Amino acid sequence: MLVSLADVARAIVSGVLIGSVYSLIAMGLALIWGVMDIINFAQGDFMMLGAFTTYWLLELAGLDPLLSLPVSFALVFALGVLTQRVVIERILQAPMVSQISATFAVLMMIRYGAEAAFGPFTRRVVTSYTGTVLRFSWTTIPLTRAIAFSISLVVAALLYLFLTRTYVGLAIRATSQNRMAASLMGIDIRRMYMLAFGIGVGVSAVGGTLLSTFFPIYPEMGGFFCLIAFIIVVFGGFGSIFGAYISGIIIGVTEAVSALFISPTLKDVVAFLLFIIIILVKPRGLFGARM
Amino acid sequence: MKRAALSKVAAVALIVVIVVVAVVAWLALRPKGPAVKEVKIGVVLPLSGKLAETGADLKRGIEFAVEEINAAGGIKNLGGAEIRVVYGDSAGKPETGAAEAERLITEEKVVALLGAYQSAVTKTVSEVAERYKVPMLNPDSTSPALTERGYKWFFRTTPHDETFAAQHVEFLDYLNKKYGNLIKKVAIIHEDTEWGAKTAEAWQKHLKAHGYEVVKVVSYHAATVTSLDSEIETIKAANPDALFAASYVSDAILLVQTCKHKDFNPKLILAQDAGFINPSYVKEVGKDGFYIFSREVFNWDLLEKIPRLKAINDRYKAKYGVDLNGNSARDYTGVWVLYYAIEEAAKKASPENLEEFRKAIRDALAAIDLPADKIIMPWAGVKFDSKGQNIKGRGIIVQMRPEDGKYHTVYPPELATVELTFPMPTWAERGG
Numbered sequence: 001m002l003v004s005l006a007d008v009a010r011a012i013v014s015g016v017l018i019g020s021v022y023s024l025i026a027m028g029l030a031l032i033w034g035v036m037d038i039i040n041f042a043q044g045d046f047m048m049l050g051a052f053t054t055y056w057l058l059e060l061a062g063l064d065p066l067l068s069l070p071v072s073f074a075l076v077f078a079l080g081v082l083t084q085r086v087v088i089e090r091i092l093q094a095p096m097v098s099q100i101s102a103t104f105a106v107l108m109m110i111r112y113g114a115e116a117a118f119g120p121f122t123r124r125v126v127t128s129y130t131g132t133v134l135r136f137s138w139t140t141i142p143l144t145r146a147i148a149f150s151i152s153l154v155v156a157a158l159l160y161l162f163l164t165r166t167y168v169g170l171a172i173r174a175t176s177q178n179r180m181a182a183s184l185m186g187i188d189i190r191r192m193y194m195l196a197f198g199i200g201v202g203v204s205a206v207g208g209t210l211l212s213t214f215f216p217i218y219p220e221m222g223g224f225f226c227l228i229a230f231i232i233v234v235f236g237g238f239g240s241i242f243g244a245y246i247s248g249i250i251i252g253v254t255e256a257v258s259a260l261f262i263s264p265t266l267k268d269v270v271a272f273l274l275f276i277i278i279i280l281v282k283p284r285g286l287f288g289a290r291m
Numbered sequence: 292m293k294r295a296a297l298s299k300v301a302a303v304a305l306i307v308v309i310v311v312v313a314v315v316a317w318l319a320l321r322p323k324g325p326a327v328k329e330v331k332i333g334v335v336l337p338l339s340g341k342l343a344e345t346g347a348d349l350k351r352g353i354e355f356a357v358e359e360i361n362a363a364g365g366i367k368n369l370g371g372a373e374i375r376v377v378y379g380d381s382a383g384k385p386e387t388g389a390a391e392a393e394r395l396i397t398e399e400k401v402v403a404l405l406g407a408y409q410s411a412v413t414k415t416v417s418e419v420a421e422r423y424k425v426p427m428l429n430p431d432s433t434s435p436a437l438t439e440r441g442y443k444w445f446f447r448t449t450p451h452d453e454t455f456a457a458q459h460v461e462f463l464d465y466l467n468k469k470y471g472n473l474i475k476k477v478a479i480i481h482e483d484t485e486w487g488a489k490t491a492e493a494w495q496k497h498l499k500a501h502g503y504e505v506v507k508v509v510s511y512h513a514a515t516v517t518s519l520d521s522e523i524e525t526i527k528a529a530n531p532d533a534l535f536a537a538s539y540v541s542d543a544i545l546l547v548q549t550c551k552h553k554d555f556n557p558k559l560i561l562a563q564d565a566g567f568i569n570p571s572y573v574k575e576v577g578k579d580g581f582y583i584f585s586r587e588v589f590n591w592d593l594l595e596k597i598p599r600l601k602a603i604n605d606r607y608k609a610k611y612g613v614d615l616n617g618n619s620a621r622d623y624t625g626v627w628v629l630y631y632a633i634e635e636a637a638k639k640a641s642p643e644n645l646e647e648f649r650k651a652i653r654d655a656l657a658a659i660d661l662p663a664d665k666i667i668m669p670w671a672g673v674k675f676d677s678k679g680q681n682i683k684g685r686g687i688i689v690q691m692r693p694e695d696g697k698y699h700t701v702y703p704p705e706l707a708t709v710e711l712t713f714p715m716p717t718w719a720e721r722g723g
Contacts, residue, residue, distance in 0.1 A: 011521060014518065014524075018517055126577065133552045215517070216540070216541040217541075218541055221541070224514065224515040224517065225517070255521070259524075264509050264511065264521045264525055265483070268515060
């Protein structure tokens with residue numbers, strides 16, 4: 001098959017669009033990982049909660065997904081803080097296996113709790129602009145995906161400003177760099193952890209909300225997104241939030257472009273292969289150092 | 292002390308004698324009355340676990356058929372003996388299903404088995420049935436391989452996936468004949484587990500046999516798919532006239548959405564049931580799902596077309612509050628087919644000799660030839676080939692209609708309840 005320039009451009013655009021949603025989930029994961037050294041297996045399921053919050057607010061209160069975005073963030077943020085207080089805090093010093101088991105237990109509770117509450121059914125978030133498509137001469141872009149991409153950029157920028165320009169943000173970064181020193185400087189480590197975990201899962205919920213505007217939602221949807229997020233975080237450099245953002249987009253584009261040149265069936269294989277190659281060449285990930 | 296011990300021995304001896312005499316007397320004198328009061332059939336279904344809801348639905352169809360048979364006078368050739376069902380719960384697992392089948396055969400001494408819905412469970416249950424030489428009737432599993440094992444005791448009334456694939460292609464022939472050769476090139480998209488892959492394989496085989504060109508085959512992994520953009524791009528580039536799809540629920544929704552925003556307009560999208568007929572899909576896909584075709588085994592609007600069905604469905608609905616569906620109707624039919632075979636078998640053997648009776652049922656099944664008006668399914672009848680497959684079974688093709696957002700039967704023509712729309716209108720023609 002002859003591949004034209006328009007085909008490549010189309011694939012890249014499509015990859016960037018889905019990649020920007022991967023990025024949101026991955027950034028949250030990277031933040032938690034970077035600050036607390038905790039691998040949050042439930043990340044994808046917090047994302048699912050974000051998606052369902054949007055769904056129910058639309059169904060029950062007629063709230064537009066864009067307006068439910070802050071609610072979705074706030075709710076999942078609160079749940080994240082609660083999880084941190086009740087579960088994570090107690091296992092911070094525990095062996096890694098216990099930590100993994102604990103976040104895995106959270107995953108099971110959220111995923112199957114949602115399945116028990118909502119049923120295993122697939123649902124869709126449908127608004128007046130769901131079917132709107134932006135048409136260009138060389139490609140088409142669903143409006144919802146364009147919105148998702150823009151908001152993911154805004155969220156990444158806000159997170160950047162928060163971490164580099166605010167006192168609390170600096171304190172979180174200080175905590176991630178040296179827990180002991182930060183504590184000696186008068187930073188309330190416990191509070192920083194709560195914030196980091198809350199924001200980490202909250203950002204992922206924003207991803208869920210955006211995703212729900214163009215992707216069918218169901219209680220088990222978090223699984224693969226979480227897996228992709230892991231790959232992205234390792235790819236981008238452990239704990240590097242902006243590395244995670246860029247890597248998310250790289251993975252999205254790799255999938256789409258390899259689907260074009262090789263075969264759609266192999267797109268995940270190629271993305272994971274690229275991941276392994278990068279890890280072999282740069283074991284600390286693309287954007288190596290800590291934040 | 293000695294006297295007491297002696298009398299104790301005497302007492303025990305006396306009891307033993309009385310019991311022995313009583314048993315011998317009962318054996319000799321017990322009434323010979325009507326030979327059999329009931330005939331037990333064993334049913335294995337997923338009554339618990341993830342498929343419990345489906346299992347309960349299937350069980351209703353079976354229960355209802357048994358009640359009707361018994362109310363109509365039971366097995367006439369056995370002096371009105373009633374059919375009694377003994378259930379085994381597979382919990383959706385092949386190994387549990389096999390254990391339950393063994394229990395039903397050896398402990399409950401059932402004359403025949405019926406079940407077990409999931410192809411994987413039907414496979415192990417039928418292995419047990421074959422080993423014990425017990426006839427098994429399978430009304431509801433569609434893996435083609437089940438009737439390719441050379442089993443002597445296994446019979447399947449439902450058409451299977453291969454039959455459906457063949458029928459899809461016949462449907463294309465029908466459209467081409469009626470609407471003027473519009474379809475020559477076909478693309479296939481399928482999820483990549485065994486079901487999707489086998490379906491795609493069967494499609495390719497039958498499409499090629501009928502002279503269609505398969506221009507593209509694309510698979511994806513339903514559990515991990517986050518976007519179908521590149522899949523649809525690739526297919527669109529191959530410019531097919533028709534798209535065949537084998538998908539589960541959320542990926543089916545995603546597929547339709549992607550076709551829409553990529554403005555991909557094949558003249559026909561034809562699905563292999565599964566996700567496309569799932570109530571969640573039907574509810575959520577909305578108007579974007581209009582005009583898409585799917586294969587079905589049964590459809591609500593058949594009530595108008597199959598005379599027997601309407602009356603039975605009315606009674607069924609009065610009792611359970613729901614309509615018969617593809618699952619309950621197929622199992623209901625399965626019990627009736629087994630009943631006809633038992634009536635035949637009763638002419639040649641008696642359930643008192645279990646082994647002989649089971650053999651007689653098997654032979655009766657192998658020879659059965661029911662006309663269409665004896666069953667409620669949209670089939671031409673029931674007649675098994677040497678592999679145990681019902682060669683008169685067939686599916687139907689339905690199209691989601693814009694009038695009410697429901698699937699209506701459009702093929703075969705004699706069962707159609709509405710005129711189908713073909714080619715599908717393009718996305719632009721539909722507006723918004």
